[in-house]
């Protein structure tokens with residue numbers, strides 16, 4: 224069996240992430256989506272909410288599991304005996320950071336391999352940051368995220384508006 228890990232913040236999950244997941248399971252037998260919890264980062268959604276949205280969005284695939292994660296990725300990979308991580312590569316802006324991270328992870332563990340997959344053209348500019356910004360301003364994000372995530376975005380900004388008044 225050839226499994227792989229797909230780590231990310233998924234704040235929230237978008238069709239870009241789902242495009243990568245679909246490509247990854249065409250190559251690997253099982254994909255573990257790891258949702259980074261890191262309580263020191265100011266996320267829009269809690270880790271429980273982010274995990275819930277990912278679970279809901281990947282329900283159609285039985286070879287994908289979703290778990291929260293905090294710590295060093297190479298340690299997590301080693302403890303699961305999995306040596307491959309999947310990363311998505313969008314425009315050239317992702318390259319520098321991903322290159323640095325891949326080589327750093329490899330120097331921490333020489334067995335660790337990063338596999339980069341490119342999304343379809345239509346998602347190659349899409350980021351969770353952009354989705355949050357459009358949703359915050361009341362724009363239509365139906366092209367970027369599944370309906371369940373759309374609903375959660377509406378709820379979170381409605382909650383915020385209420386507390387701001």
Ligand code: ADP
Pocket residue numbers: 230231232233234237238239240243309310311312313317341342346347348349350351352
């Ligand atoms: P972001 O980088 O948007 O904050 P994540 O940390 O959740 O998102 O990203 C997890 C992985 O998914 C990263 O490798 C990132 O480059 C990739 N990714 C995010 N959005 C897309 C997209 N639209 N197309 C392809 N890969 C993506």
